[in-house]
Amino acid sequence: xxxxxxxxxxxxxxxxxxxxxxxxxxxxxxxxxxxxxxxxxxxxxxxxxxxxxxxxxxxxxxxxxxxxxxxxxxxxxxxxxxxxxxxxxxxxxxx
Numbered sequence: 001x002x003x004x005x006x007x008x009x010x011x012x013x014x015x016x017x018x019x020x021x022x023x024x025x026x027x028x029x030x031x032x033x034x035x036x037x038x039x040x041x042x043x044x045x046x047x048x049x050x051x052x053x054x055x056x057x058x059x060x061x062x063x064x065x066x067x068x069x070x071x072x073x074x075x076x077x078x079x080x081x082x083x084x085x086x087x088x089x090x091x092x093x094x095x
Contacts, residue, residue: 016084023077
């Protein structure tokens with residue numbers, strides 16, 4: 001069953017976040033992860049949620065999604081993201 005990581009990002013340091021964006025794609029490859037959404041324009045349809053940046057990643061399984069998030073491959077990028085932004089992130093199984 002596929003799994004998705006959904007990220008709501010508020011970038012606090014745009015220059016450092018640009019470096020993060022360059023590091024992340026290569027870290028996804030060993031886990032068969034891919035971007036579905038990467039910061040495209042978002043429009044609010046209901047409620048009061050107005051995120052500044054949304055990212056959605058797809059993985060073949062929840063295990064691969066969680067393995068990527070905690071991997072050595074992603075660790076340098078993750079540290080950079082955490083220092084350059086405020087993030088809300090969830091993993092959810094698909095259908």
